[in-house]
Each structure stands twice: as structure tokens, then as C-alpha cells.
Amino acid sequence: MIDLGNDFSPINTFECGQCFRWNDMGDGSYIGISCGRVCLVRDNILDCPSEDDEFWKAYFTFDVDYENIKNLLSKHDEKLKKCIDYGSGLRILKQDVWETIVSFIISANNNIPRIKSIIETLCREFGSRIESRFGAFYSFPSAEKLSTLTLSDLAVLRVGYRDKYIIDAAQKVASKEVDLSQISSLSTDDAKAMLMKIKGVGSKVADCVLLFSLSRWEQFPKDVWINRILNDVYTVSGSDVDEFIQKNYGEYAGFAQQYMYYYYRDNNTN
DNA sequence: TTCCAGGAGCATC
DNA sequence: GATGCTCATGGA
Numbered sequence: 001m002i003d004l005g006n007d008f009s010p011i012n013t014f015e016c017g018q019c020f021r022w023n024d025m026g027d028g029s030y031i032g033i034s035c036g037r038v039c040l041v042r043d044n045i046l047d048c049p050s051e052d053d054e055f056w057k058a059y060f061t062f063d064v065d066y067e068n069i070k071n072l073l074s075k076h077d078e079k080l081k082k083c084i085d086y087g088s089g090l091r092i093l094k095q096d097v098w099e100t101i102v103s104f105i106i107s108a109n110n111n112i113p114r115i116k117s118i119i120e121t122l123c124r125e126f127g128s129r130i131e132s133r134f135g136a137f138y139s140f141p142s143a144e145k146l147s148t149l150t151l152s153d154l155a156v157l158r159v160g161y162r163d164k165y166i167i168d169a170a171q172k173v174a175s176k177e178v179d180l181s182q183i184s185s186l187s188t189d190d191a192k193a194m195l196m197k198i199k200g201v202g203s204k205v206a207d208c209v210l211l212f213s214l215s216r217w218e219q220f221p222k223d224v225w226i227n228r229i230l231n232d233v234y235t236v237s238g239s240d241v242d243e244f245i246q247k248n249y250g251e252y253a254g255f256a257q258q259y260m261y262y263y264y265r266d267n268n269t270n
Numbered sequence: 271t272t273c274c275a276g277g278a279g280c281a282t283c
Numbered sequence: 284g285a286t287g288c289t290c291a292t293g294g295a
Contacts, residue, residue, distance in 0.1 A: 203278090
């Protein structure tokens with residue numbers, strides 16, 4: 001059992017589009033799985049086997065001073081303050097790198113319900129069965145496992161043209177051409193370049209991996225929503241965008257991005 | 271039927 | 284480096 005504290009919101013954390021394997025049990029509590037570990041989050045209490053305490057504390061980024069970040073970001077930006085108030089209690093998770101790579105390859109030109117559905121099928125078909133006191137679940141399949149599969153094996157996922165990207169990612173990670181055991185020690189630029197050696201990983205997907213699994217908080221993934229927000233709400237576009245982000249949000253741009261994305265996805269940009 | 275979804279690869283300039 | 288086209292799938 002872990003107390004996640006007052007500045008934590010399960011719905012804002014799990015429904016903001018950064019993760020795909022947390023499911024609402026119907027009463028606002030969530031069950032999730034990561035790295036073969038299952039836990040239940042009800043209100044601010046995380047229920048897990050005691051030996052997993054340290055794992056989940058790292059996963060939920062307990063060491064981050066959210067109050068400070070929220071104050072810094074909202075100080076000079078009233079529009080962003082509104083987003084931060086709406087998404088208060090949102091935490092940017094530190095997820096498994098491999099799982100995040102594959103999840104965001106699948107996310108390309110796709111919608112969140114279908115992304116979740118495809119990932120669940122991927123785990124059920126190719127992951128390992130895990131028995132927990134909350135029931136049976138399936139782990140996310142390893143790169144080694146997926147590297148042995150063919151395109152026809154993946155047909156069951158109905159993942160479309162992204163099937164070949166999943167295979168490419170699995171083969172490059174399993175062969176250590178993309179060495180995930182080293183990636184956290186690389187500079188952000190070098191890590192991004194390594195991730196983009198994988199087919200299906202472009203700039204946006206790489207930024208998501210850097211932000212959601214490697215705690216590179218200056219990253220600001222730009223998807224169709226964010227581009228729309230920057231254009232409609234902040235009237236910046238094209239080559240001005242990167243300078244705007246760096247100047248206004250700096251080392252915490254990723255948090256600003258998440259608060260914006262979450263708010264305007266739920267409330268239109270008007 | 272057409273449009274859209276947390277984009278990326280590729281050709282072309 | 285920018286631009287335009289195409290890529291599976293399924294829900295609205």
C-alpha cells in the first residue's frame with residue numbers, strides 16, 4: 001500500500017493519453033499493469049504487493065515537485081493556468097521504454113480507444129499470463145518475443161500498416177542495434193536519434209518515448225491536437241513553434257504539453 | 271459515403 | 284528542409 005498523496009488524480013493521470021494499460025473499474029478505481037506487475041489505484045491509495053513498492057514509486061515519479069512546476073508554468077500564462085487547474089493531479093509517468101516505443105508506434109494516425117484495444121490484443125496473444133489477486137492479466141511482450149514473429153502472426157492485431165514497424169522495432173531492440181539498456185545514459189539528442197533508427201518512430205513518437213518513459217521533461221510532442229491548440233489558442237505555427245515552446249515553457253515544456261493536450265481534448269479550443 | 275484519429279515513410283523539389 | 288501523397292482500420 002502506497003499513499004499517493006493529495007496532489008494526485010487517477011483519472012487525470014490515466015486518461016490524459018500518456019498510457020494505455022490502465023482501466024477504470026467502473027467506480028473511479030483503476031487497475032494497471034507495467035513490467036509484469038499489477039496494481040490497483042483507488043482514490044490516492046495504490047494497492048500492490050509490498051515488494052513492488054519501490055517500482056511503483058518510481059513509476060509515479062514521486063520525486064518530482066509538481067507544485068513548483070505548476071507554479072512556474074502558470075505564472076506567466078493564464079491560458080495554461082486554466083489547463084493546469086483542470087488537470088490538477090496529473091502525473092507524467094515513468095513507463096517502460098520498450099512498451100512505450102511500441103505503444104506510440106501504434107498510436108500513429110490512430111485513436112485512443114483503438115490503440116488500447118490493439119495493445120490489449122498484443123499482450124493477450126504474445127505476452128505472459130500473470131495471476132494476481134485482482135485477476136489474470138497479460139504482460140507486455142518482450143522485444144525478443146516479438147522479434148520472432150512474422151507479419152502474418154501480427155494479423156490478429158488488425159494494426160494495419162504499422163505491423164512492419166512493430167517487427168522492425170522488435171528486431172532492432174532485440175539485436176541491440178537500438179540498445180535500450182544504455183539509452184537512459186545518453187543525451188536527449190542522442191537518445192532521440194537512436195529511437196528514430198526504428199521505422200515508424202518519427203519525431204513525435206520519439207518525443208513521447210523521451211517524455212513518458214525517460215523523464216526528459218523538456219520534450220514537447222507535437223501531434224494534430226497540439227498543433228491545433230498552438231495555432232488556435234496561441235496563434236503560433238510553423239517555424240515559430242519551437243522557439244515559442246522553449247521560450248515560454250523551457251525545461252518543463254512536456255508538462256505544459258500534457259496539461260494543454262488533456263484540457264483541450266476534453267474542452268474545445270474556442 | 272466521407273472524415274478522422276496522440277504520424278511516418280517516401281518521392282520530389 | 285519543406286511539401287504532398289499514401290498508408291490499414293474502425294467508429295462517428
